[in-house]
Amino acid sequence: MSKPLKQIHLAAHFPGVNNTTVWSDPQAGSHVEFSSFVHFARTAERAKFDFLFLAEGLRLREQGGKIYDLDVVGRPDTFTVLAALAAVTEHLGLTGTINSTFNEPYEVARQFASLDHLSGGRSAWNVVTSWDAFTGENFRRGGFLPQEERYSRAREFLATANELFDSWHGDEILADQETGAFLRDAKAGAFVHTGQHFDIHGRFNVPRSPQGRPVIFQAGDSEEGREFAASEADAIFSRHATLEAGRAFYTDVKKRLAKYGRRDDQLLILPAATFTLADTDAEAEELAKQVRRLQVSGATALKHLEFVWNRDLSAYDPDGPLPDIDPDVSDHHISKGRAQVRMYRDPLATAREWRELAAANNWSIRDLVIETGNRQNFIGSAETIARTINDFVQADASDGFILVPHITPGGLDEFADKVVPLLQEQGVFRTEYEGPTLRHQLGLAHPDDVSGEQRAAS
Amino acid sequence: MSSTPPSFLHLAVALDATGWHPASWREPVARPRDLFTAEYWADLVTEAERGLLDFVTIEDGLGPQSSHWLDPDERTDQVRGRLDAVLIASRVAPLTRHIGVVPTVVATHTEPFHISKAIATLDYVSAGRAGLRVQITARPNEAAHFGRRTVPRIEAYDSPAAQGVVTDLFDEAADHVEAVRRLWDSWEDDAEIRDAATGRFIDRDKLHYIDFEGRHFSVKGPSITPRPPQGQPIVSALAHDAIPYRLVARAADIGYVTPYDADEARAVVARIRAEQSAAGRAAETLHVFGDLVVFLDDDPAAATARRERLEALAGEPYTSDALIFTGTPHQLADLLQELQSAGLTGFRLRPAVAGHDLPAITRGLVPELQRRGVFRRAYEADTLRGLLGLPRPANRYAAANA
Structure with a gap:
């Protein structure tokens, strides 16, 4: 019997502060106005994408002592946009990059738990680290973190946030109007964390959210980053979008899971990828050439x-x-x-x-x-792109892709209209969402079920 | 943009869980099990918008609610737990079109850089209806949630030591607001040029370092978020005494105050206006709103009975920092007009029971005020600044360049 076909996961990266984005195109719209985000998110949801992805940068880039002005500059706040997008979508996952250096666990945990409540269980957190004093100049805490400590801080930040998410179990709120008992447990949300980077205690004030914890993404590619992902993350936002590099990375990371007692399907590998779509392969090649010159x-x-x-x-x-x-x-x-x-x-x-x-x-x-600097991955007709994406996933070079269109906000429209139906026809991409939460779309267990399994196994 | 006639009063509602009375969650209309859903908040804010209110504020805190003024409690008979107010505001903004959304932000433990871009983004998401209500916290347990600083423990509310701690926290809040405001102006409105000829997306001469240096923090800038639609979203603060009055007078667009009668209102307004002049802002519009808790029913006996029922459930008389009104929309309209004549420009009403008193405001009080010709019959502006009669301000950095 042949191996069953893997289901592809697709996500949409809102284009922005990078040189793949072509802002000079006459169709290019605002990168800040909410209408652009609504357009982009609705297209992604119409196409049954797993989630939308927002990047983050906490200081405007500079070169030669001056603000870099050749790419898109400026973006809105990640959490605030995601919460607003929850109002105009129903199923689409909402993934945000949030820095673990220039934030505090209590605040980030309550923001993600709140976002998860307000979206009915659709939040995800791409945990990134940073250490530069340059960015630190915008923050109270400054940029004191030595580079070698960034993963240790990130690990402890995430572990602390998880302790906060888990400080409510989900059964504390009785809200019994007859007896007058609102809480079952007077100490709901109690936590104590003592560590190298954080020494905090008290009570977390957001009750357990629908997903228990947000889905966790990791994006670093270093040895430490890969271990961090293998031990802690639900998905990796990777850079390896060529077939060979993708397979090598996929094999490397998945084989690290066993030592943390995790299965292959508990960590998804989702590389970022661009696409250039046209009616024929030849036209797409020509278009790709034009786009490259516009990008550079x-x-x-x-x-x-x-x-x-x-x-x-x-x-x-x-x-x-x-x-x-x-x-x-x-x-x-x-x-x-x-x-x-x-x-x-x-x-x-x-x-x-x-x-x-x-x-x-x-x-x-x-x-x-x-x-x-060419970062173009998929170039061709809808048939070619659908086939290539499917080949990648079936060959275990990835579990899907985070697509980065080069035009805001309409750059995903054609993909949704032309490529997605082909993937659906081949039976490798959903035609209906699997359930209400992002964990449903990604095939990830609720954290309570996971720990239940581990308890049963031990 | 037409402006609000001077005889009109402004009306906001302060949203906090199921309402301001600690037993409000036990009322049949309270929906305590829905508190942590988007639908609950969307329903409240759309009801407020139906009543043409200027804005809603949303309470917040960096720890569980407590019946004690400084320390946490272990009560299980009151609502505990809440969602982040900025995110609630953002979640409901796309579902509304006119009403302002003003979440609480706690200056003591947050980063001005994050707050500035969050409120700027709320302004984009709401197309110009955002504001913030700045708050401090002297609670040691909340400081321990962050572990970054120790807030000296206040032994008595009115001791000289307490004054010192509170003064310090308010000074920091003033710095916080200053940094947030500078960041909002750190992009000039026309900074994005998309000049294909030179390949430049922005004119970087129109972006500005804010170089804020304060006692507690410094912020370089510029913001990562371009100047929001209103230029400067609304800044507001609750103020009970001289120290916060000064914050309001120097840094805010709206101060919420808690006089118990018209004479006290007159005195409070005079103190704030004096501070406003001292701060060199005499020519600017600074609203002073009265905060009132309201139990509102068409029959005064019903309002009283409801209050008594809740007090019985709570097992103690209800007290508040603000005046507690119990009565009919007609009586409340009389009181508001009397307080307005004492110098207040608007009111932030705190519904004792959100599910009851909010609709009583929008469907009872508002029509009464409209009949008296002192409240709008339709939204007259598209932005919160517009509703409050505030012009879109010039950019401080653009002005410096001109």
Whole structure:
């Protein structure tokens, strides 16, 4: 008997502060007005997507001491948008990135528990860490956290939040109007946490929410990040959206689960992926080429090269050759508030490699950045894209995808209309939501059921 | 935008669980089992909007409710637990079109950066109807929920030591509001340019560091969220004495005060107006609203009976920081007009039982006030500032550049 077909999970990443978003397109709308979020969320729900995803950035990015102005700048508050979207959707999961460095567990736990109540059990938390003093300048606590402590803080933050979520069991509220007993338990919500990063105690003031805890996402790719995900997360927002890298990552992470007493289906791997959809594959390739040039203007290309060179390159011609001068490898970095700078750990080697690539292909600076920075994953007709996505998932390169359209807010419409019906016809994507909560769509057990299993097994 | 005639009074409702009386949850209309659902809050706010009210406030706190003024209790006979007020406000905003939504935020333990973008976002989500009600907490148990600081324990409510602690917390709240307000202005309205020719999404000269430096925190800025639709959402605060009066006079658009009669109202208003002048804001509109708890019935005996029934259930007489009104819409309208003539510009009514007294306000009091020609018959503006007669303010940083 052949292996049963896996069901694909799909999510929609609201486009925003990154250079995949094409804001110059005449169809591109606001990244802040609520109407854009409503449009995007309703399309995702019409297409029966699992959830919507919001990224977060807590300080505007800077380069060369100035606010970076070439990408979309500005976004609303994650929690507030998700709560409002709960009013205009019924089933769509609401996933938000919330930083564990510039927040406190009590507050974040009550925000997620509140969001879970207000959405009828649709909340999810992408737990990210940060340590930079640059972002810390916007916060009371500042940026004191050493880089090596970020995962230890994140782990303890999440563990503490879980203690708060679990401080109510779900049966405390009697609200018996006859007897006058509102609470069954006078100490409902009591907690004590003593640890390296947090020393807090008292009573949590949000009763148990429909999902018990929000669904937990993890996004880091380091060794520590993978262990964190394997031990704690329900899903990984990964970057590995090529077939080979995807399979390698998938195998690596899933094999880590056993040591935490977890099964393969208790951690979903969901890479971010872009798509370029047209009537034919040839038209899609042509469109993809145009999109790449729109994503990387000459000015953007120079700024991107500056991540590696760590120097002001504004005097260079983006349509000309790469700089002869070598990168500045001093500690001070020209770019602040973004993750890309960590991608190039050996700038001298990267510069050498890029010069060779550019010389061999006769590429200008802009050509090089377009080609090396290409993050386009699925290009083709609806049939091609549906087939490719399904092949990925069935080959265990992922459990689905978090799609990042390049146009706000209509960039998902065509995918919903053309690709999703094909996946549904193939029987690999839902035609109706499985149940009221995000855990239902993702096939994840309620935390109370999980602990029940573990109790039974031990 | 037409403005509210000066003879009109403004009306808000303060929402807190099933109502302000601690036994309110036991009334048949109370729906205590629905308290943690979106539908419960949506129903209350849409009822308030049906009554053309200016706005609702939503109570909040960073610990369980308590019958004690400083410490937690272990009572099981009253409502305990609540949802985050900003998120309730945001959840109901798309379901309404005119009414303002004003959640409580606790300055003592929160980050001004997060609060600023949350309220700015609430303003986007509601298309210009957001505000906040700033509150401090001196509760040691709430400080222990955060573990970041110890709030000195106040031994007696009116001791000199208590004054020192409270003054410090209000000073910090004033800093909090200042940082929040600067962040709202940290983007000029036309900062987003989408200039395809130069590839620039924003004109970064129109974004501003706020460089706030206070005794308790500093914030660099700019905000990650562009300037909200109202420019500056509404800031409000409840004030019982000189220290909070000063916060209201310096930093707020609305102060909620608790006089027990017209003479006291006159005195309180005079003190706030004096502080307002001292703060250099004499030319600005600063509303002073009276807070009242209301038991409202068409038959005065019914209102009294309801209050007595709740007191019997609670096992003690009901007391409040605010005047407790028990009577008919006609009597309440008389009282509000009398207090208005003493200088109050509006009222924040606290329904004793939300399920009863909120509809009594919207369907009884409001028509009575309309008959008397002192309350709107239709919403006259699209924003909360508009309803309150406040113009959209210039951006402090744009002005500095001009």
